[in-house]
Amino acid sequence: xxxxxxxxxxxxxxxxxxxxxxxxxxxxxxxxxxxxxxxxxxxxxxxxxxxxxxxxxxxxxxxxxxxxxxxxxxxxxxxxxxxxxxxxxxxxxxxxxxxxxxxxxxxxxxxxxxxxxxxxxxxxxxxxxxxxxxxxxxxxxxxxxxxxxxxxxxxxxxxxxxxxxxxxxxxxxxxxxxxxxxxxxxxxxxxxxxxxxxxxxxxxxxxxxxxxxxxxxxxxxxxxxxxxxxxxxxxxxxxxxxxxxxxxxxxxxxxxxxxxxxxxxxxxxxxxxxxxxxxxxxxxxxxxxxxxxxxxxxxxxxxxxxxxxxxxxxxxxxxxxxxxxxxxxxxxxxxxxxxxxxxxxxxxxxxxxxxxxxxxxxxxxxxxxxxxxxxxxxxxxxxxxxxxxxxxxxxxxxxxxxxxxxxxxxxxxxxxxxxxxxxxxxxxxxxxxxxxxxxxxxxxxxxxxxxxxxxxxxxxxxxxxxxxxxxxxxx
Amino acid sequence: xxxxxxxxxxxxxxxxxxxxxxxxxxxxxxxxxxxxxxxxxxxxxxxxxxxxxxxxxxxxxxxxxxxxxxxxxxxxxxxxxxxxxxxxxxxxxxxxxxxxxxxxxxxxxxxxxxxxxxxxxxxxxxxxxxxxxxxxxxxxxxxxxxxxxxxxxxxxxxxxxxxxxxxxxxxxxxxxxxxxxxxxxxxxxxxxxxxxxxxxxxxxxxxxxxxxxxxxxxxxxxxxxxxxxxxxxxxxxxxxxxxxxxxxxxxxxxxxxxxxxxxxxxxxxxxxxxxxxxxxxxxxxxxxxxxxxxxxxxxxxxxxxxxxxxxxxxxxxxxxxxxxxxxxxxxxxxxxxxxxxxxxxxxxxxxxxxxxxxxxxxxxxxxxxxxxxxxxxxxxxxxxxxxxxxxxxxxx
Numbered sequence: 093x094x095x096x097x098x099x100x101x102x103x104x105x106x107x108x109x110x111x112x113x114x115x116x117x118x119x120x121x122x123x124x125x126x127x128x129x130x131x132x133x134x135x136x137x138x139x140x141x142x143x144x145x146x147x148x149x150x151x152x153x154x155x156x157x158x159x160x161x162x163x164x165x166x167x168x169x170x171x172x173x174x175x176x177x178x179x180x181x182x183x184x185x186x187x188x189x190x191x192x193x194x195x196x197x198x199x200x201x202x203x204x205x206x207x208x209x210x211x212x213x214x215x216x217x218x219x220x221x222x223x224x225x226x227x228x229x230x231x232x233x234x235x236x237x238x239x240x241x242x243x244x245x246x247x248x249x250x251x252x253x254x255x256x257x258x259x260x261x262x263x264x265x266x267x268x269x270x271x272x273x274x275x276x277x278x279x280x281x282x283x284x285x286x287x288x289x290x291x292x293x294x295x296x297x298x299x300x301x302x303x304x305x306x307x308x309x310x311x312x313x314x315x316x317x318x319x320x321x322x323x324x325x326x327x328x329x330x331x332x333x334x335x336x337x338x339x340x341x342x343x344x345x346x347x348x349x350x351x352x353x354x355x356x357x358x359x360x361x362x363x364x365x366x367x368x369x370x371x372x373x374x375x376x377x378x379x380x381x382x383x384x385x386x387x388x389x390x391x392x393x394x395x396x397x398x399x400x401x402x403x404x405x406x407x408x409x410x411x412x413x414x415x416x417x418x419x420x421x422x423x424x425x426x427x428x429x430x431x432x433x434x435x436x437x438x439x440x441x442x443x444x445x446x447x448x449x450x451x452x453x454x455x456x457x458x459x460x461x462x463x464x465x466x467x468x469x470x471x472x473x474x475x476x477x478x479x480x481x482x483x484x485x486x487x488x489x490x491x492x493x494x495x496x497x498x499x500x501x502x503x504x505x506x507x508x509x510x511x512x513x514x515x516x517x518x519x520x521x522x523x524x525x526x527x528x529x530x531x532x533x534x535x536x537x538x539x540x541x542x543x544x545x546x547x548x549x550x551x552x553x554x555x556x557x558x559x560x561x562x563x564x565x566x567x
Numbered sequence: 568x569x570x571x572x573x574x575x576x577x578x579x580x581x582x583x584x585x586x587x588x589x590x591x592x593x594x595x596x597x598x599x600x601x602x603x604x605x606x607x608x609x610x611x612x613x614x615x616x617x618x619x620x621x622x623x624x625x626x627x628x629x630x631x632x633x634x635x636x637x638x639x640x641x642x643x644x645x646x647x648x649x650x651x652x653x654x655x656x657x658x659x660x661x662x663x664x665x666x667x668x669x670x671x672x673x674x675x676x677x678x679x680x681x682x683x684x685x686x687x688x689x690x691x692x693x694x695x696x697x698x699x700x701x702x703x704x705x706x707x708x709x710x711x712x713x714x715x716x717x718x719x720x721x722x723x724x725x726x727x728x729x730x731x732x733x734x735x736x737x738x739x740x741x742x743x744x745x746x747x748x749x750x751x752x753x754x755x756x757x758x759x760x761x762x763x764x765x766x767x768x769x770x771x772x773x774x775x776x777x778x779x780x781x782x783x784x785x786x787x788x789x790x791x792x793x794x795x796x797x798x799x800x801x802x803x804x805x806x807x808x809x810x811x812x813x814x815x816x817x818x819x820x821x822x823x824x825x826x827x828x829x830x831x832x833x834x835x836x837x838x839x840x841x842x843x844x845x846x847x848x849x850x851x852x853x854x855x856x857x858x859x860x861x862x863x864x865x866x867x868x869x870x871x872x873x874x875x876x877x878x879x880x881x882x883x884x885x886x887x888x889x890x891x892x893x894x895x896x897x898x899x900x901x902x903x904x905x906x907x908x909x910x911x912x913x914x915x916x917x918x919x920x921x922x923x924x925x926x927x928x929x930x931x932x933x934x935x936x937x938x939x940x941x942x943x944x945x946x947x948x949x950x951x952x953x954x955x956x957x958x959x960x961x962x963x
Contacts, residue, residue: 213839216843217846220846220850223850223853224849224850224853227853227854227857227858227865228853228857228865228869229857229862229865229866229869230869230909231869232762233762233902233905236905236906236908236909237905237908237909237918240909241908241909241912244909244912245912245913248912248913249913256915259918283862284862284866285862285865317832320836321832321835324835324836324839324842326765326842327765330757330762330765331762334762336762478764480776480780481767481774481776481777482764482765482766482767482774482776483754483765483766483767483768483838483842484764484765486835486838486839486842487776487779487831487834487835487838490776490779490780490783490831491828491831491832491835494783494824494827494828494831495824495828497824498820498821498823498824498825498827498828499821499824501817501821538758538763538764539763540763541763542763542764543762543763556828560824560825560828
């Protein structure tokens with residue numbers, strides 16, 4: 093019974109996501125792996141938004157009604173896809189050597205063994221993440237006192253609008269809680285272990301999307317190698333086993349940015365990539381407060397890319413409008429329910445951050461922090477140590493530095509320069525947030541830095557892949 | 568003759584000094600070598616805990632424990648940390664666990680968490696020789712060492728110690744210590760209550776990344792030198808102009824980068840294999856603790872069986888729709904409020920268990936005389952044991 097209900101909790105978002113993705117991608121050739129990966133994220137993101145909106149309209153949640161609401165979106169999408177002849181899940185693409193996982197035309201046996209070896213290592217990691225998530229109850233601090241407790245409250249009260257739950261939520265976006273509550277509604281019972289199934293599914297989905305996009309440009313071995321490197325980030329795998337918001341934020345932000353990069357790389361040709369990017373970044377706003385600022389950084393980079401892209405024809409202002417406006421519109425539509433609900437806190441919070449950034453002497457006195465130069469040097473030292481000498485990221489930052497030094501010619505040219513800039517801007521964002529704001533104490537006690545840095549780690553590896561590998565080398 | 572007498576007196580003085588000062592180590596080859604093959608120096612290692620039984624069994628010092636944290640303490644050492652830095656222990660334990668070494672120095676004479684090194688015991692019921700370079704593994708191994716303490720495992724169990732030696736480091740012991748350190752407990756667990764940091768595994772007191780970077784630097788220098796070599800060597804035959812390559816192109820630079828990057832990925836895979844060992848340990852531990860158990864049993868493992876039973880007791884007694892509650896417990900039990908809040912919902916426990924005078928129900932866990940039990944506004948509502956009960960506010 094548990095397996096069946098958990099399967100339903102995974103299958104419904106996947107089907108909903110497939111239906112929506114098929115409308116967005118139309119007849120664009122994409123692999124089943126990519127569509128499946130994207131589908132789960134889109135589906136679960138949309139379901140949590142539906143749950144949140146229903147509660148906003150004072151409608152209590154229950155599984156039959158949720159299923160009805162989901163069907164209202166899913167069935168017309170599937171019908172339209174069928175009518176227009178869009179492929180929903182192109183199983184045939186698995187047989188295409190260019191897109192498939194296996195690579196029978198690999199020139200040497202050793203390559204095939206290596207590929208299988210890498211695939212085996214990735215599968216081991218995925219299995220481990222699933223096992224660790226599902227076998228243990230909720231144990232970690234933030235999950236216990238916020239995300240999973242809110243999930244339990246939503247399930248038992250059928251709404252998040254109870255005073256106790258609202259106190260818990262404060263100004264923190266509730267995606268993680270609604271995602272767990274969705275599993276509880278599907279199984280009609282509160283099972284804290286099964287509630288965490290969402291996170292390993294997101295982990296698998298991230299690997300699938302990452303692999304599929306690398307595979308479009310690089311050989312099977314290269315794509316698998318870099319996917320393996322992503323799966324081998326210890327901090328990423330660890331967070332995928334917990335019920336924290338940091339991994340889902342990483343998931344939505346990195347996929348959103350990945351498609352933004354692909355959109356820029358393909359000379360702004362495929363609007364579907366822009367739509368997917370905006371969808372994921374918008375959902376990221378519903379996962380964590382950081383999602384709002386991260387989406388802002390991406391929007392800035394997109395604007396810069398529009399302005400400086402020489403291959404775009406026509407007036408710059410028109411280009412800017414035709415690309416940036418739809419992007420921002422989707423972002424706003426997706427995140428509107430949360431932004432509307434939280435607009436008071438958001439405005440106050442942003443004002444507060446802006447004031448604090450300007451009034452550094454006051455911050456030093458009020459929060460009893462060291463003066464800015466001392467904070468700056470302390471932060472530099474901590475960042476350096478944590479990035480290069482800890483076990484969180486293995487050698488990811490070293491690889492990034494190496495790629496910047498050795499492949500500077502490629503990195504400092506469009507389109508890769510935009511991805512590189514995104515990584516650096518995110519790093520700057522983390523640095524500013526932890527040095528110039530009261531959160532400095534979290535930098536000292538080690539509470540926050542790695543978790544905030546996690547969001548961009550898939551992008552760091554993606555940047556290294558595009559810098560170090562030769563595109564369109566298919567063997 | 569005069570000369571002979573002075574030689575003899577000096578010899579006698581030396582013997583008396585040796586008998587007086589060096590007697591405890593009379594059966595040792597160095598001042599800090601405890602062999603335990605006679606009853607002579609068993610008294611020099613002791614345990615202040617009556618639940619730890621120490622005795623000589625054959626050639627070994629046998630430790631049998633019923634204590635939660637058994638440990639034995641060395642005799643006074645008074646050695647310089649710089650000179651004696653490597654501890655060698657040959658020991659057999661009845662279970663696979665993590666052992667801990669503590670020490671007291673002239674600056675900090677207590678055994679405490681600021682000065683400890685952990686090491687893995689390896690397989691149970693087999694003798695292992697452990698090499699621990701304490702100076703490399705902990706910065707607090709400095710100045711003068713007064714005493715050592717060894718805790719072989721936690722909880723009940725038995726350890727048989729063949730010998731304990733404190734020596735000066737050498738290449739062999741350093742490599743042994745480094746290897747054990749690399750596979751040891753440091754870097755295997757996340758640190759911080761909110762899953763913040765995974766430390767790197769260390770080798771000879773430094774993060775393994777340091778060695779990887781050093782190796783990458785060597786690869787870079789070697790690749791660059793190989794690339795630049797033709798520029799500095801004169802060819803034997805003159806090369807036609809059409810065959811002369813540009814001196815140093817970007818492609819050459821990128822080729823060096825590819826080699827260094829390839830090596831980095833190779834090291835990354837090795838590090839991942841090391842991490843896989845951690846995952847394997849986690850997997851085995853969690854399989855043992857959680858697999859095949861019901862949700863209730865898993866929650867009991869996670870929250871502690873007694874506390875979870877108390878939670879279940881409270882849930883069965885409190886109104887089903889949920890009420891505002893308070894929870895009082897001794898501070899040393901840690902963050903029980905987190906789990907209490909989580910498992911007690913729909914009963915609402917405020918953040919940090921903040922109680923006010925109107926809280927209708929107060930749950931008391933492991934406290935005999937809390938402020939509320941003597942509060943005239945509250946009465947005993949339900950009782951699980953003497954120190955676990957529910958108080959209810961009187962309705963005026």
